[in-house]
Amino acid sequence: MLLYExxxxxxxxxxxxxxxxxxxxxxxxxxxxxxKAEISSKGILNNKISTIIFEMLHKEQIKTHFxxxxxxxxxLVKKVEILPLEVIVRNITAGSFCKRFxxxxxxxxxxxxxxxxxxxxxxGDPMLNDDHAVAMKLATREEIDFIRKETLKINEVMKDFFLxxxxxxxxxxxxxxKDSEGNIILADEISPDTCxxxxxxxxxxxxxxxxxxxxxxxxxxxxxxxxRMSN
Numbered sequence: 001m002l003l004y005e006x007x008x009x010x011x012x013x014x015x016x017x018x019x020x021x022x023x024x025x026x027x028x029x030x031x032x033x034x035x036k037a038e039i040s041s042k043g044i045l046n047n048k049i050s051t052i053i054f055e056m057l058h059k060e061q062i063k064t065h066f067x068x069x070x071x072x073x074x075x076l077v078k079k080v081e082i083l084p085l086e087v088i089v090r091n092i093t094a095g096s097f098c099k100r101f102x103x104x105x106x107x108x109x110x111x112x113x114x115x116x117x118x119x120x121x122x123x124g125d126p127m128l129n130d131d132h133a134v135a136m137k138l139a140t141r142e143e144i145d146f147i148r149k150e151t152l153k154i155n156e157v158m159k160d161f162f163l164x165x166x167x168x169x170x171x172x173x174x175x176x177x178k179d180s181e182g183n184i185i186l187a188d189e190i191s192p193d194t195c196x197x198x199x200x201x202x203x204x205x206x207x208x209x210x211x212x213x214x215x216x217x218x219x220x221x222x223x224x225x226x227x228r229m230s231n
Contacts, residue, residue: 080177
């Protein structure tokens with residue numbers, strides 16, 4: 001039974017109340033849904049890429065909701081209660097960060113920047129700090145501290161992972177949730193929909209910015225990322 005449909009995925013129940021099926025769609029959106037398109041095979045590519053990354057993170061002792069891949073478009077995941085927070089890590093200046101602060105794109109940051117946003121489409125996912133999140137009861141301070149530590153660990157692991165493929169991990173978005181035992185674990189997806197990935201030598205963008213900014217064929221970019229992962 002369909003439980004929830006988002007911009008890029010559908011969530012289905014299973015016979016096990018603690019497990020869900022995630023179905024990856026071909027829909028592409030940008031600018032809070034202002035730009036939309038359906039791009040054939042995008043969902044297949046995101047499912048494959050997310051599967052590879054979740055399996056890699058598992059080997060690095062990072063707990064995620066991923067259980068196993070089921071098909072071209074579907075994966076089996078643990079049921080989690082998603083925290084209403086989007087976590088963003090920035091290693092290189094790009095996107096909304098440049099627009100917000102008037103900073104040039106492509107500057108390598110001395111330390112990664114950890115950002116929190118309130119996951120709420122109605123208000124445009126506004127940025128907030130730890131105090132806001134605690135005051136709004138979105139998470140406790142201890143939970144935010146854990147998320148920050150886990151996120152920065154994930155960042156280091158993923159930077160190394162992508163660098164081996166001659167890709168720069170510019171920035172990325174994560175979501176966390178609580179499992180049936182109350183543990184906070186990584187959820188959602190990790191794909192070129194949620195990561196900015198640039199070629200090390202050319203700075204060619206192989207992520208969703210191809211769609212956002214009309215920089216080239218989106219599927220071609222995602223296929224290149226998958227091909228580098230598969231070598």
